[in-house]
Amino acid sequence: MLQITNFNVVFTDQTPLEILLADKLNLPTGAITDVKIIRKAIDARRYKKNPIYYVYTLNFSLQKGHNEASVLKKHKNIKTVQIKKDNNTKILPRKKISLQPIVVGTGPAGLFCALTLCQAGYAPIVFERGQDMDSRHKSVDQFWQTGHLRQESNVQFGEGGAGTFSDGKLTTRINDPQIATVLDTFVRCGAPQEIRYLHKPHIGTDLLRQVIKNLRQMIINLGGSVHFNTRLEKICRLDNELTEITLHSGQKIPCRDLFMGIGHSARDTYEMLFREGVQMEAKPFAIGVRIEHPQELIDRAQYGEDFNSPYLPVADYALTFNDREKNLACYSFCMCPGGKVVAAASENERVVTNGMSDYARDFGIANSALLVPVTPDDFGHGVLDGIRMQRHYEHLAFLLGGSNYCAPAQTVGDFLSHRYGSDNLLVTPSYCPGITLADLHFCLPQKVSAALELALLHFDHKIPGFAAAGAVMTGVEMRSSAPCRIIRDKQTMMSINTAGLYPIGEGAGYAGGIVSAAVDGINAARHFIEKNKS
Numbered sequence: 001m002l003q004i005t006n007f008n009v010v011f012t013d014q015t016p017l018e019i020l021l022a023d024k025l026n027l028p029t030g031a032i033t034d035v036k037i038i039r040k041a042i043d044a045r046r047y048k049k050n051p052i053y054y055v056y057t058l059n060f061s062l063q064k065g066h067n068e069a070s071v072l073k074k075h076k077n078i079k080t081v082q083i084k085k086d087n088n089t090k091i092l093p094r095k096k097i098s099l100q101p102i103v104v105g106t107g108p109a110g111l112f113c114a115l116t117l118c119q120a121g122y123a124p125i126v127f128e129r130g131q132d133m134d135s136r137h138k139s140v141d142q143f144w145q146t147g148h149l150r151q152e153s154n155v156q157f158g159e160g161g162a163g164t165f166s167d168g169k170l171t172t173r174i175n176d177p178q179i180a181t182v183l184d185t186f187v188r189c190g191a192p193q194e195i196r197y198l199h200k201p202h203i204g205t206d207l208l209r210q211v212i213k214n215l216r217q218m219i220i221n222l223g224g225s226v227h228f229n230t231r232l233e234k235i236c237r238l239d240n241e242l243t244e245i246t247l248h249s250g251q252k253i254p255c256r257d258l259f260m261g262i263g264h265s266a267r268d269t270y271e272m273l274f275r276e277g278v279q280m281e282a283k284p285f286a287i288g289v290r291i292e293h294p295q296e297l298i299d300r301a302q303y304g305e306d307f308n309s310p311y312l313p314v315a316d317y318a319l320t321f322n323d324r325e326k327n328l329a330c331y332s333f334c335m336c337p338g339g340k341v342v343a344a345a346s347e348n349e350r351v352v353t354n355g356m357s358d359y360a361r362d363f364g365i366a367n368s369a370l371l372v373p374v375t376p377d378d379f380g381h382g383v384l385d386g387i388r389m390q391r392h393y394e395h396l397a398f399l400l401g402g403s404n405y406c407a408p409a410q411t412v413g414d415f416l417s418h419r420y421g422s423d424n425l426l427v428t429p430s431y432c433p434g435i436t437l438a439d440l441h442f443c444l445p446q447k448v449s450a451a452l453e454l455a456l457l458h459f460d461h462k463i464p465g466f467a468a469a470g471a472v473m474t475g476v477e478m479r480s481s482a483p484c485r486i487i488r489d490k491q492t493m494m495s496i497n498t499a500g501l502y503p504i505g506e507g508a509g510y511a512g513g514i515v516s517a518a519v520d521g522i523n524a525a526r527h528f529i530e531k532n533k534s
């Protein structure tokens, strides 16, 4: 099998790849077979001088009678590749254990942890404080329409975890062989094949919901059990060892192996772990607002005159600003092309924003979070100080929004000139149940507002119109990552002072995003399986 990298195809060219490749290699049509896309990315950097390209990495074979060696000799960006059988976890022999492992949370970390344990023949018991997918979907819709919040089932809590009502972006900065396992599993659960090779894969919330339900069924078919509306209330430690857990119902369950995939918003559970003496530490995170622009403005900036070509996906962006002198930084985060700003609160009298889009990304508005890093120097070095800061500003946003879960919003023009109320909005704000025009300076730390003001002008140079007077900002974005870390041992992935407790995923403070949380869950399960293998 041969592999070619950096194979550029003009974005409008619909010619089959076999033919384009044969042409490129000066081979007769039909000489190329078994073409498989390994990676596909867009290169629009130089659209002013060159056409926009799709850049492929392709595996392919040559028809009998065509000499691989001569092709390799002629073309530097071609090499031979061995087709790996599969990168799935090898089923390891298991040791009979008296107490089955328990997994808390059905976010990506919890689900992939449970699946890996099942594949090794264990029968994990999974507890999720929120509702199953269909009930949760109704609860979230009801909150977005009426402002009636369910603290146990919302955009943060429930089957699938935080990322369910999201853009379902599957990009990650980690480099781990289990990433392919995660993507393969999502495809086996119904996600589009392309997520395996796209440079920036996404599933979209509309497809992700069914994919998660299929993943849950896969766990159950392999002997696991999943219990919704069941909150872990307390853990019991003895001599630095986990011995038992208590559920919100009061039920006590002996437990020696507990995988905690609680996410970054389970503040009551963090408080319980801290009370029970589990070693934790304060951790830097980032806060800010969400900004919305017409999607066309972003498409024009990224694709130029080809902005509305049917051969191009809606455009995204990634922006950073760093003023070392003033020690102010800001970056765009979780950009949702053709998406919506969503109400992501999980506690009464608090307003939180985040972003979501469907697979088609066809909502016509582009949004992203504009985040400013904050550290324990800003909010205190106490383990729970970060949570205190989040709660404080989320409550201010609740009040500023009108104390009904409407969110405060402001045009960029007003924000930069410290006034509010202008309604010359470039887009209709997509946050539901609604917005109240207000001055976002009142629900943000001064440092964050100062960084945003400078960054907006800087970003406007990168994307003309980014700081247009009518661009809309809605606040507050407080849940970009975990505000504290449950300290664990690098080798065993167990809590450093509670044997048997495996803090996993984003809530543990060691992962961020759907894929890295899932990979973290898989690796913790593999550590456990290795430890217990007979």
Ligand SMILES: Cc1cc2nc3c(=O)[nH]c(=O)nc-3n(C[C@H](O)[C@H](O)[C@H](O)COP(=O)(O)OP(=O)(O)OC[C@H]3O[C@@H](n4cnc5c(N)ncnc54)[C@H](O)[C@@H]3O)c2cc1C
Pocket (backbone or CB within 6 Å): 104, 105, 106, 107, 108, 109, 110, 127, 128, 129, 130, 155, 156, 157, 158, 159, 160, 161, 162, 163, 164, 165, 166, 167, 168, 169, 170, 171, 230, 231, 232, 233, 261, 262, 263, 264, 265, 266, 269, 334, 342, 344, 354, 355, 356, 504, 505, 506, 507, 511, 512, 513, 514, 515, 517, 518
């Ligand atoms: C609106 C939104 C959009 C996002 N978009 C993206 C995106 O496009 N791409 C991306 O990579 N990331 C995205 N993220 C981030 C991503 O969702 C998280 O990084 C990821 O879900 C973390 O996975 P996790 O399994 O560690 O935790 P979570 O997904 O947060 O899951 C934790 C689960 O644990 C449950 N739980 C908590 N406490 C308890 C308890 N005491 N007892 C029982 N159950 C409990 C919760 O109900 C929850 O279901 C988004 C997040 C949000 C909120």
